Every structure is written in C-alpha cells, then in structure tokens.
Amino acid sequence: MAMPQPSVTERQPSILSGQPGKKPRQFRSGSLRWALLGPALAIIGLTIIYPLIISFISSFRQWRLIDSPDPGPFVGAANYTRALSDAGFINSLGVSAVYIFLSVSLTLILGLGIALILQKPTPLNVLTRTFLIFPFAVAPVLKGFSWRFMLNPEYGVYAKMIGAVIPPLKGYVWLGHEFSALLVIAFSEIWGWAPLFALMFIGAIGSIPAEATEAARVDGATNFQIFRKITLPLLAPVIYIVALLKIISAFKMFDQIAIMTGGGPGDSTQTLYYYVYQVAFRNLDMGYASALSYILVVIMAIISTFYVRTLLKGD
Template sequence: MQRGRVTRYFLIGPTLFVVFAVSLYPMIFAFITSFRDWRLARSLSPEEFVGFENYTRAFLDENFLNSFWVTMRYVVLSVSLSIILGLLFAVILQRRSVLTSIAKVVLVLPFAVAPALRGLTWRFMLNPQYGAYDKLIDTLLPFMADIQWLSEPFWALLMMASTEVWGWSSLVSLMFLGALGTINPEVTEAAALDGANEWQTFWRVTIPMIAPIILLVTLLRIIFSLKVFDQVVTLTGGGPGNSTETLNYFVYKAGFRFYDFGYASALGYILVAILFIAAFFYVRMLLGGEQDA
C-alpha cells in the first residue's frame, strides 16, 4: 500500500509542479506585489512595502471607476441579451423537425469562434466603407445610416456586447433547450385544460420550472462577461476615449503599458474578488441544485 501511495504521488508530481509554476506561484507573487511600490521605469524589482495604498488608490482613481462602470454596463447588456435571445431560440427549436435538428448543430459554431477573432471579424464587418453589417443595417434601417458604430461611446459598447451575445446566445439556447426537455408535457397540457393560452403557460408554468437553470446560466454568463478582454483589444481598443475600457483591460494597461506592476497587481486582485463573489453564488446554486436532485 505504501508503495502504491508513493507511485501515485510520483505520477501526479509533474502536474502539481506545472500548476504551481504557471498558476499558484504567479498568484502569490502578484498578491505580495500588490502591497508594494513597483514601477518598472524606476526599478527592475519591487521596492518598499506600501500596505493598502495601491488598493485605496484604485477607488480614488477616476479611470478605474470608469472601467468598473463600463464593465457593469457591458455585463448587463451582454448577459441580458444572451439570456433573452437564448430563451427565444430554445422555444423555437423545441419543436422537432429536420430544420431544427440542423439549426442545433449550426448553433454550436459561433461559440467555437475565439473571442479575439469575433472582435476582428465584427470590426471588419462594421467598417463604414466595406463592412457587410454596416451595409446591411444601412439598407434595412436607412435612418441609422450615419451612425459610426465604433466611434460613438454607446454604439461601441453595444457592438462589443453584441459580439459576446453572438457567441454565447447559441450555447445558452442549447442549455435552455435541455431544461425545456425536462418539463413533463402533462403539466403544460393541464395548464391548457385550465384555460391558459400559450403565453400564460410559458410565463406562469414554463419560466418558473426552469428558473433555477436560468439563474445558473445567468451567473455563468456574468462570470465570463466580467473577464472580457479579447474583444476590447481587437474591436475597440478601449475607445472611443475610454468608453469601452473594461476592468480587465484597465489592469492590462496599468501593468503592460504604464509598467506600474504594484498598482496592476492590486487591480487584478480587486477583479479577482469580484469574480470570486459571482463564482461563489454560481457554485452555491450548482451544489444546491444537485442536493435538490
């Protein structure tokens, strides 16, 4: 038995070493750095201990506060649109046919596209000179022909959220489709016999029955939306101005543009704290659902 235990540790040893080297060690180092003053322009190594100064500096920094509210607006837009469209697609695809079977396969494809590629593609498609999306919108909605999609703060943020919605709503719809499939048809039939129309059945029967799944998917989407980075870099670059500068992108700028590693480390841990709160509720809901099952 002792020999078997040594063999197990020997086999998982390399994996644990890699995890520590590429994940745990950088996190510990960044945490220690967040309490120190380290500007690469002045020193190649961390300088004096400054306590919580980097953290308090963040909440007094207008640019950080701007990135926080930009991220919150982005989360609201991308998550709400993903959930609404995903639920709509799921209801449509619930009806069995050859076309819906094909659509289910096609729906997986947008999610398979890398976030950075989504941003590049949408940037090309929204180009006012040759972009396909821009031309299509100009044709269908002539009153929006003069809009510069990536040059106006509101539209730039909306388009950035749309790239996330385009990539996620398809997967969300498949999750909801699975949830809808668990509903006993006798329940909806009973509602119809009681005189409920399709809308009343959907709103008062279907939605309450899949509400736990909706909440789980919403929390999952919030976690991923809070981490948005690729589309900011490839689609808007944080502009116009800093109107699409999210928290993740602001951390990147502080660390790799201004080389203020102490401040960037503190910002990173503030973002980690926000993600931890969202993840805590997600795991709690997930475990609660398993216990109920």
C-alpha cells in the same frame, strides 16, 4: 494413474504481482502516488501558485518598471486604497456593470427566444440545433476582427445592411460613438453565447412534464400564459445558473475590446479587465496593477461562490 491437472488460476501468472498463483496487489505506497502526481503538481506550482504569490506580494509594493526593474519598497495597502480615488478604476467599474447588464440580459432573452422557436423536434429544428454550437466555438480574437470588418461604414456587410434597412444609420460609425461601441462589443459576445444558451434551454424545456402544459391548455390557457405561469418558473433555476456563468465570462472580456476599440472612444469601453492590462503593460505600474488584479479576483470569487453553491444545492 492420471495426474490431476492444475486449474487455470494456478497456471496463469498474476499480471500485477508478477508471480504465479498470487492475487493482484493493490498499490499502497504513498511514495508511488506522489511520484506520479509530482510532475503535474510541479507544473501547477511553477505556472499558477508561484505567480499568484509573487503578484500578491507585489500588490503591497511600489513598483514601476520605468523607474526600476526590481520591486520597490513596501507601501502596505496604499495600492488598494488608491483604487478608491482612481477615476479610471471607477470608470472601468461602471463600464463593466453596463456591459455585463447588456451582455447577460440580451443573451438570456435571445437564447430563450431561440429555444422556444426550436423546441419542437421537427427535422428542420433538429438540423438547426446542430449548427448552434458553431458561433460559440469561434475564437474571441476572430470575433473581434470579423465584427470590426463587418461594421466598417465603407465596406462592412453589417453596416451596409443596417443602412439599407434604417437609412438614418447609413454611414454610421458604430465603433466611434460611446454607447454604440459598447453595444457592438456586447453583441459580438451575444452572437456566440445566445445559441449555446439556447441549447441549454431546449434541454431544460424538454424536461418539463407534458402533463402540466396539457392540463393548462385544457383549462383554456394561451401560449403566453403557459410560458409565463409554467415554463418560465420551471426554467428559473437554469436561467439563474447560466446567468451567473455569463456574468463570470463577461467580467473577463478582453479580446474584442483590444481588437475592436482599444478601450475607446475615450475610455467608454474600458472594462475592469482591460483597465488592469493598461495599468500593467502600458503604464508599467506593476504594483498598482497587482492590487487591481486582486480586487478583480475578490469580485470573481464572490460571483463564483454563488455559482458553485447553486450547483451543489441543485436548485
């Protein structure tokens, strides 16, 4: 008499349980989870949380490295109130505001202009879109060196081209004058961010219903009227989000300033981020620099809150 053959399920051992004929067990042990997360949490704690705590405590202490390698006595909120009467800090806020306005507004305008030019999916436009991401991928340090070299009045390519088109600007020292130096630094960032924003706007324009623009054309609307009445209002949520993203990035501008101008001429390109660096690593006033850092953190947190809330609302 033939014996019944075991089923496939009975013959194959369970991979997770290690025993034949049993269903896989789910990991329920909390200790195993913490063991897997432990190394990552330890690294985060040592490299992020611990320095944040130490710097926050230092912001309430008097600590100048030229006087002592160890933190000095507690001074309460004196480092924070000192910022209100610090001419360098107030100047850095003004420079940051001007830089952010130039950088954000020009990036949005140029990015939207590029998107409108390349929105039609022609073969040439599609090929051009593939190259738009490359400027954003360039390292900020390389941007600074490149723009400083190309704007050199003696042998810079950009300086020669501008001088040929506008003769009064021939030999003009772009990084030697207050407003032009800040404008050049802004353009070094716009050069990388505008193509990225163009790609975002192209995607947003592609999601606009074609029926809306076709109906407007039937009613006799011009291209400018379609852009002002239909395209721009529908792009407003995207513009708002990318503007907040660019503002956050602009607050952290450091590399190009350090390489191209060093905060000069004078203090005309000394943004808040760069001023904190000078106070900490040139003046060696670690207590005051820590307080300035947390003022910057508060400003960034407020802007980031608007950004996150906008994303979560889906506006």
